[in-house]
Amino acid sequence: xxxxxxxxxxxxxxxxxxxxxxxxxxxxxxxxxxxxxxxxxxxxxxxxxxxxxxxxxxxxxxxxxxxxxxxxxxxxxxxxxxxxxxxxxxxxxxxxxxxxxxxxxxxxxxxxxxxxxxxxxxxxxxxxxxxxxxxxxxxxxxxxxxxxxxxxxxxxxxxxxxxxxxxxxxxxxxxxxxxxxxxxxxxxxxxxxxxxxxxxxxxxxxxxxxxxxxxxxxxxxxxxxxxxxxxxxxxxxxx
Amino acid sequence: xxxxxxxxxxxxxxxxxxxxxxxxxxxxxxxxxxxxxxxxxxxxxxxxxxxxxxxxxxxxxxxxxxxxxxxxxxxxxxxxxxxxxxxxxxxxxxxxxxxxxxxxxxxxxxxxxxxxxxxxxxxxxxxxxxxxxxxxxxxxxxxxxxxxxxxxxxxxxxxxxxxxxxxxxxxxxxxxxxxxxxxxxxxxxxxxxxxxxxxxxxxxxxxxxxxxxxxxxxxxxxxxxxxxxxxxxxxxxxxxxxxxxxxxxxxxxxxxxxxxxxxxxxxxxxxxxxxxxxxxxxxxxxxxxxxxxxxxxxxxxxxxxxxxxxxxxxxxxxxxxxxxxxxxxxxxxxxxxxxxxxxxxxxxxxxxxxxxxxxxxxxxxxxxxxxxxxxxxxxxxxxxxxxxxxxxxxxxxxxxxxxxxxxxxxxxxxxxxxxxxxxxxxxxxxxxxxxxxxxxxxxxxxxxxxxxxxxxxxxxxxxxxxxxxxxxxxxxxxxxxxxxxxxxxxxxxxxxxxxxxxxxxxxxxxxxxxxxxxxxxxxxxxxxxxxxxxxxxxxxxxxxxxxxxxxxxxxxxxxxxxxxxxxxxxxxxx
Numbered sequence: 001x002x003x004x005x006x007x008x009x010x011x012x013x014x015x016x017x018x019x020x021x022x023x024x025x026x027x028x029x030x031x032x033x034x035x036x037x038x039x040x041x042x043x044x045x046x047x048x049x050x051x052x053x054x055x056x057x058x059x060x061x062x063x064x065x066x067x068x069x070x071x072x073x074x075x076x077x078x079x080x081x082x083x084x085x086x087x088x089x090x091x092x093x094x095x096x097x098x099x100x101x102x103x104x105x106x107x108x109x110x111x112x113x114x115x116x117x118x119x120x121x122x123x124x125x126x127x128x129x130x131x132x133x134x135x136x137x138x139x140x141x142x143x144x145x146x147x148x149x150x151x152x153x154x155x156x157x158x159x160x161x162x163x164x165x166x167x168x169x170x171x172x173x174x175x176x177x178x179x180x181x182x183x184x185x186x187x188x189x190x191x192x193x194x195x196x197x198x199x200x201x202x203x204x205x206x207x208x209x210x211x212x213x214x215x216x217x218x219x220x221x222x223x224x225x226x227x228x229x230x231x232x233x234x235x236x237x238x239x
Numbered sequence: 240x241x242x243x244x245x246x247x248x249x250x251x252x253x254x255x256x257x258x259x260x261x262x263x264x265x266x267x268x269x270x271x272x273x274x275x276x277x278x279x280x281x282x283x284x285x286x287x288x289x290x291x292x293x294x295x296x297x298x299x300x301x302x303x304x305x306x307x308x309x310x311x312x313x314x315x316x317x318x319x320x321x322x323x324x325x326x327x328x329x330x331x332x333x334x335x336x337x338x339x340x341x342x343x344x345x346x347x348x349x350x351x352x353x354x355x356x357x358x359x360x361x362x363x364x365x366x367x368x369x370x371x372x373x374x375x376x377x378x379x380x381x382x383x384x385x386x387x388x389x390x391x392x393x394x395x396x397x398x399x400x401x402x403x404x405x406x407x408x409x410x411x412x413x414x415x416x417x418x419x420x421x422x423x424x425x426x427x428x429x430x431x432x433x434x435x436x437x438x439x440x441x442x443x444x445x446x447x448x449x450x451x452x453x454x455x456x457x458x459x460x461x462x463x464x465x466x467x468x469x470x471x472x473x474x475x476x477x478x479x480x481x482x483x484x485x486x487x488x489x490x491x492x493x494x495x496x497x498x499x500x501x502x503x504x505x506x507x508x509x510x511x512x513x514x515x516x517x518x519x520x521x522x523x524x525x526x527x528x529x530x531x532x533x534x535x536x537x538x539x540x541x542x543x544x545x546x547x548x549x550x551x552x553x554x555x556x557x558x559x560x561x562x563x564x565x566x567x568x569x570x571x572x573x574x575x576x577x578x579x580x581x582x583x584x585x586x587x588x589x590x591x592x593x594x595x596x597x598x599x600x601x602x603x604x605x606x607x608x609x610x611x612x613x614x615x616x617x618x619x620x621x622x623x624x625x626x627x628x629x630x631x632x633x634x635x636x637x638x639x640x641x642x643x644x645x646x647x648x649x650x651x652x653x654x655x656x657x658x659x660x661x662x663x664x665x666x667x668x669x670x671x672x673x674x675x676x677x678x679x680x681x682x683x684x685x686x687x688x689x690x691x692x693x694x695x696x697x698x699x700x701x702x703x704x705x706x707x708x709x710x711x712x713x714x715x716x717x718x719x720x721x722x723x724x725x726x727x728x729x730x731x732x733x734x735x736x737x738x739x740x741x742x743x744x745x746x747x748x749x750x751x752x753x754x755x756x757x758x759x760x761x762x763x764x765x766x767x768x769x770x771x772x773x774x775x776x777x778x779x780x781x782x783x784x785x786x787x788x789x790x791x792x793x794x795x796x797x798x799x800x801x802x803x804x805x806x807x808x809x810x811x812x813x
Contacts, residue, residue, distance in 0.1 A: 014733055031482075031569070043685035047729040047737035052274075055449040057485045057565060059378055060278040076568055097420060098733050104275070117386040118338030128335040130347035136340065143340045143372060143379050144560070147277055181340065216564075 004028045004037050004079050008049065009089040011096050019096070022046075023085075030080035035063055038074060038088075038100075051100035058214055061148030064091050065100050071150040071212045091153035093164070107149050110167045114175040114193060119186035135182040142177040142222060144215040145170065151209035151219050157202055166202030169209035169219045175200075176222040179229065191230050200226045244269040244394070245652045247414060247429035249401050249456060252281035253377070253637035254616030254644070255435035256384035261645025263391045266652055269427055271396045271416055273451055273739075276385050280437050280449045281616075281637065284377025285488035285561060286354060287369030288334075288634035290327035294348040295367035300324045302359060303368065305806060307632060310356040310519045311589075311625025312766035312776065313808040314469065314784070314801055319596050319621045321804065323632075323639050330638045331370050339383045341372050342558075352558075353493040356519035356629040356813070365517045369631040374490050374561045377634060399425065400739050401436070401455055402668045404463050404612075407658040411463075411611035415668045419739065422732025426665050430652040431611050433644055434460060434592060434600075438617040442747045442754075443585035443700065444692035447479055447486035456618045458746035460592045461753065465600055465609060466786040466797070468620040469590035470750070471757035471768045474628055475701050477523035479584025480569060481542035487562050487581055489630040492516045494558050496547045498527065499578065500535040506543075511813035518813040521627040521767040524583040528701050537580060544578035583701055589628055589767065590757070591620035593786065598644030604786055604799035611655070615644045622784065625801075626766020675741055680724030684737070687718050687725065688744050691751055694718075699755050704771045708759040715752045722748060756794045757785050778808050 004026045011019035024045060026037045035053055042049045054060040056075045063074040066089040074088075094102035152158050152168035172194070179190050194200040200223060209219040228239055244267045248255045251272035259270050272279065291298040303324040308315055335341060335349060342350040351367040359366040372379045388395070398419040405413040405426070413428040436456025440448025461467050477498075478487040492498070498516050500506045510526040511518035518526075531541050547555060552575045555563050559574075566574045592614040593601040600609040616637050623636055698711035722745065729737040763777035764770050783798040 012731070012733065014731070033569075042736065043683075047727075048731065050734040050736065052278075054274045054278040054451055055280065055283050057283070057483075058568070059283045059375070059561070060274070060280075060449065062274065062278045078569070078571075101734055112389055117383075117390050118336075124332075124336040126332070128332055128341070128349050131343050132347045133343045133345060136343045139340065140373070143382075144375060146282075146378065147382075177340075178338075181338070183338070 001027050002030055002079065004082065005085040006037060006041070007085055007087050008099070010099055012098050013096070028079045030078065032079050033075050034067065034077040034079060034086065035074040037079060050098045059146060061146035064148040064150045064153065065089065066091060071154045073148060073150070073214045076214055091149060093153045093158045094149070104149060107152060107168070107170065110171045111147065111174060113167065114171045115190065116174045116178065118178065118181065118184055119189065120183065121185045129183045131182050139177045139180045141217050142173050144217055145173050146215060148214060150212045150214060154208040154212045156206050156208060157204060163202065165198045167199055169203070169223065172200060172203070172223045172226060173217060173219055176226055179226060191233055194226055195230045200230060203227070241426045241428065242269065243428045243657060245430050246433065246648050247271065247427050248433045248435060249414060250279070250435035250437060250616065251276035251395065252279040252435060252437055252616060253380060253384060253634060254641035255433065256381070256388055257638045257641030258433055258435065258615060258645035258648070259393045260384060260387050260391065261642050262649045263388070263393050265649050269394050269396060269429070270388070271399045271401065271414070271427070273398065273400045273419070275397045276395060277381060279381060280452050282378040282381040283447070283449065283486065284634055285374040285486060286490035286493065287352060287371035287376045287631045288331065288380070288638070289354065289357060289368045289631040290331040290370055290635065291324065291368060292328055292331065292349060292351060292370065294344055295351045296359070298359065298366055298368055300327070302361060302366065303327065303357070305361050306357050307623065307629055308806045309362065309811055310627055310629040312627055312811055313778070313782065313806070314622070314625030314765060316622050316802040317804040317806065318802045320623050322596055323623050323635060326639045327635055330635065330642070334380060334383065334638065337383050337387055339372065339380055341370055352490060353517055354630040355489050355492070355517050355523065358514065362513070365514050369490070369493065371490065373557065374488050374559050380634065396425070401459065402742070403664060404432070404459050405660060405664040406463065407660050409610060410658060411609065412658040413660055413664070415664055417739070419734055422735060424665055424668060426660065428657055428660055430655045430657060431613060431648045433598070433648060434612070434614040434618055435616045435641065436618045438588045439747065439750050440585045440588070442691060442695050442751050444696045445479060445484040445582070446585040447476055447484055448585065453743040453747055454750045455743065455746050457591060458749045460600070460614070461749065461789055465592055465602065466788040467590060467753055468593040468784050468786050469622060469626070469757070470588070470753045470787060471761050471785065472589035472626045472766055473585060473699070473754060474520055474587040474589060474767050475524045475583040476586035477520055477527055477583050478545050478581040480565060481580035481582045483569060484584035485565055485569060486584065486586065487545060487565065487579060491545060491547060491559055491562055494554060495550050496545055498523070499544045499546050500530045501537050502535060506530050506535070514813045519627055519629060522813060524701050525769060527583055542580040542582045545581045546578040547574045548576060548578060585700065587628055587633065588617060589620070589622070589624040589626065591618050594619050594621055596621060596643065597647040598640055599647065604797050613644045613648060615640045626768060672738065675727040675738060676730050678724070678726055680726045682721050682724045682726065684725055684740055684744055687721055688747070691715065691718055691748060695751055699751070699758060702769055702771055703758050705759065708755050711755045712752060712759065715748060715755060719748050753787050753794055757787050757796065760796050761785060782808060
């Protein structure tokens, strides 16, 4: 067992004038998750500590937060990786609702704005639409996205008030997933949506999204692929 | 705040979302979920969804039917299973047309893989039947259905917790919900209600289930007068990551992974000579625990090895990416080079709210219909899984019966108007919350919950016996007494998870008692229910479904017959 020291961001807008930090200490097995520590605090020390969780193993995307300054999932971090005090804060970019819980409505509005569903004109065949394994492979990595919002929260463009309208990396990963799906028949419509200052061009290739992605998606590269496709479509030449 | 809709769907996993997609064009639909929809537990399904497409090798729905019946240890209702397996290809193509990114064969068709208990030619050889998207199938289907719901403007109430089902003159007419973000109560009135609230794995200490899987819908249905069917059948998935219990999909064995004991033996050869590591889950879980009991666990500990080291690195990275990442993150080892420590983990409850094949909830053994109430998914018991569910049949169950519920609900609403609901139901719930806040009790939620979770592992998991079940029921009852004195110390309204967990624990204790009570009364071994004191299946006495109802004197058991159409019970050998 080891003693884990946590310094946690606290803020209840209904009660607190401003946010503050609170220190906790928890006994934990080195193989415990940071999420286990947060739960132990809530169950045994302070039931008012609020954070989201669901699956506990990096599939649902509920427990994105800033851990020692880097956005990640509390369920994916083992405490043995932390020798010093761990600083835990809510995801930046979004409004804090309470403690580590942020308002993700704007995140999902942007997500929805890119039309995250297959668009087709041809009626479907009786069986499956065919797709070669090679065509599937193009977007295979993108379907690992769990919408945890760590990438968008880490993006300096989204963090900057002047450019916060940028649709953000998570929405663009999903846009990539459909734009490069050989079954989709709405390339032009999708590119028109993405060919905007706050669309794909909002990305300034700063790589923060890629660095933090808990599912190891090469986010920046995929956004680059979108830009390339738009450019080529408009200029009729390969880059 | 009161809201009126035609159809109220509680739960935003695959069953709830599939139903919503089906009926949103002809009705006002509200979908309520205690977590944000894409955080629902369906998303953690890894390995696939079954259908006899025959994309990889010859397959027939008749074989799928036989396998499911045999997998269920002949307790599944064969008429319902036949509907499911016949509808499976259509359901898969439909998902594909919606955009689900299935993995592909070289010919561009949906790729399929082996899964436990799925065979060719009535049990002769394993067959590739599980359609998949690598090892995140549940998640991509969940995302696709959620996106379809957004596209069709389904109204969601996320982070709303179900507090009670409201009845008006014998009909289910609405539900009271607790808005977690604000602490406000909402009464949603509806012509019909679908319970799609998932399972209750969180009553066990070791589980693959998420924190939200606390069985709220099961328990509320039970308390409202619905019996619960076949609750003794709780599936332990053979390969939970040791020690946490995180799911390692059967896809690992479907792609060629092997189980080994301390001696390096492929011990499944002894337990299931024909299909070995690809036997049904109940068989494999018992085999693993038998190896551990006979001191062939690894290093004398309570786990065995799942060995993927003979597979190509590329195959692991491509087909089993999620699993490999779990092993790397949570154990710090690499499955390409190191065998994975695994032990059985509570995974799925076969039993649930009894329904007919259109999702209508049944009130008794005679099949009387509960007016206005439907159920689908893990919380429901159609019963297509009987005493043991086969891998990848759950996602199929969700989309097939989710859709059928949607169709049936659309029909039903034309016949009914809205009932007038009094505000009594709101006042009762308000009072309950007040009581929690005013309680002077000193019992901590966490203490009672952890004791329950350990107890259920001890007496109600893979191996059971009369003495354990009797003492278990006694202890659950004493935990229920202690529960009356729990303290809720957080009195605030915004995201008061302590209050929610207090209510969840109430449901969990109720269901623990129902599970142990059902298990005590089934004096035979069948599927996932194994009695050390009655190790044989006893068709003469127990080829029947249990139905446990709540009465003033405690749970009461009744039975109803199994529907057998094509396959008479035989010895179950793999």
